[in-house]
Amino acid sequence: xxxxxMALALAGAPLAASAAEGARVEVRGEIIDTWCYxxxxxxxxEAVVGSAHHTCALWCSAGGIxxxxxxxxxxxxxxxxxxxxxxxxNPTQMRLASHEVTADGILYERDGLKxxxxxxxxxxxxxxxxxxxxxxPVPGFAIPEPQE
Amino acid sequence: MKVFMMGAALCLAMxxxxxxFSAGSEANSWGLAGEVPARFDATxxxxxxxxxxxxxxxxxxxxRQLGLVRSADDVLVFPxxxxxxxxxxxxxxxxxxxxxxxxxxxxxxxxxxxxxQNIYQLQTIRAKGExxxxxxxxxxQVWAEENPEAAGEGEWFRRDPQVNALIEKEGYLxxxxxxxxxxxADWF
Numbered sequence: 001x002x003x004x005x006m007a008l009a010l011a012g013a014p015l016a017a018s019a020a021e022g023a024r025v026e027v028r029g030e031i032i033d034t035w036c037y038x039x040x041x042x043x044x045x046e047a048v049v050g051s052a053h054h055t056c057a058l059w060c061s062a063g064g065i066x067x068x069x070x071x072x073x074x075x076x077x078x079x080x081x082x083x084x085x086x087x088x089x090n091p092t093q094m095r096l097a098s099h100e101v102t103a104d105g106i107l108y109e110r111d112g113l114k115x116x117x118x119x120x121x122x123x124x125x126x127x128x129x130x131x132x133x134x135x136x137p138v139p140g141f142a143i144p145e146p147q148e
Numbered sequence: 149m150k151v152f153m154m155g156a157a158l159c160l161a162m163x164x165x166x167x168x169f170s171a172g173s174e175a176n177s178w179g180l181a182g183e184v185p186a187r188f189d190a191t192x193x194x195x196x197x198x199x200x201x202x203x204x205x206x207x208x209x210x211x212r213q214l215g216l217v218r219s220a221d222d223v224l225v226f227p228x229x230x231x232x233x234x235x236x237x238x239x240x241x242x243x244x245x246x247x248x249x250x251x252x253x254x255x256x257x258x259x260x261x262x263x264x265q266n267i268y269q270l271q272t273i274r275a276k277g278e279x280x281x282x283x284x285x286x287x288x289q290v291w292a293e294e295n296p297e298a299a300g301e302g303e304w305f306r307r308d309p310q311v312n313a314l315i316e317k318e319g320y321l322x323x324x325x326x327x328x329x330x331x332x333a334d335w336f
Contacts, residue, residue: 038264054322059305064237086212108199112265
């Protein structure tokens with residue numbers, strides 16, 4: 001009966017909000033702009049990644065919108081730290097916008113989101129998704145029309 | 149005993165039911181597929197601190213992503229966006245309220261297929277007990293103060309020195325200037 005009571009208590013109790021141990025992980029994926037990806041404001045998920053969305057990813061990264069690491073299985077890891085810095089106006093994350101990277105770091109999970117503290121970019125694979133060939137620039141005004 | 153066991157199993161197996169925070173919201177629609185108006189009380193936190201215990205002063209002073217721990221259910225909400233349609237995040241809007249209890253209004257973004265959960269677009273905020281709402285639109289003002297050399301006409305993202313330096317080096321597509329040149333010649 002004690003065990004049942006403990007199970008009920010655990011099931012009903014909110015998870016502690018205090019800091020917890022993270023798990024070390026190595027993840028491979030693209031550094032993306034999370035707002036455009038999640039909100040669909042610029043189009044479907046295939047259009048807001050890769051070279052098509054590179055300039056917008058730079059704007060959003062400079063604008064302090066959180067970056068994520070979109071893994072090969074579709075999981076998004078919200079990046080909280082990269083190159084030893086937080087992720088607003090961070091020059092390392094700007095340089096890696098739209099790049100596919102293999103990252104080593106510490107994973108935390110809370111309330112349905114995965115959070116990643118990147119301790120090391122093991123490999124920078126560069127931009128591996130040349131999807132501008134399919135979508136053009138996203139948004140269309142990302143590349144200014146050349147003046148005559 | 150069986151009833152207790154069944155109750156415990158059900159509690160453990162049940163997914164968390166999303167609460168409705170749309171009551172009283174005056175958030176403007178952005179026409180997004182997964183948007184849900186959401187107005188709620190919360191505490192402004194440094195997400196890294198909240199998760200890992202790494203807690204610098206003043207929530208990192210603007211260098212870190214900030215979150216909202218919702219008072220009603222202790223859920224950590226991640227504001228990805230402020231109220232300006234200008235590629236701008238929410239950190240500068242939340243920073244003045246670091247560690248404080250606030251009320252916020254905006255849009256929750258929900259998309260199960262993409263894993264969007266507790267992602268928020270902040271439109272207005274006020275400290276608990278205050279009557280006046282503050283629009284979440286101070287990002288561009290902060291940027292202008294921090295980048296006086298980039299003063300001029302046009303949107304901030306066309307004048308940002310860090311963005312422009314990277315585009316000059318790697319092109320708009322990020323694949324190098326030769327790829328850019330060929331694409332632009334073909335596209336326009």
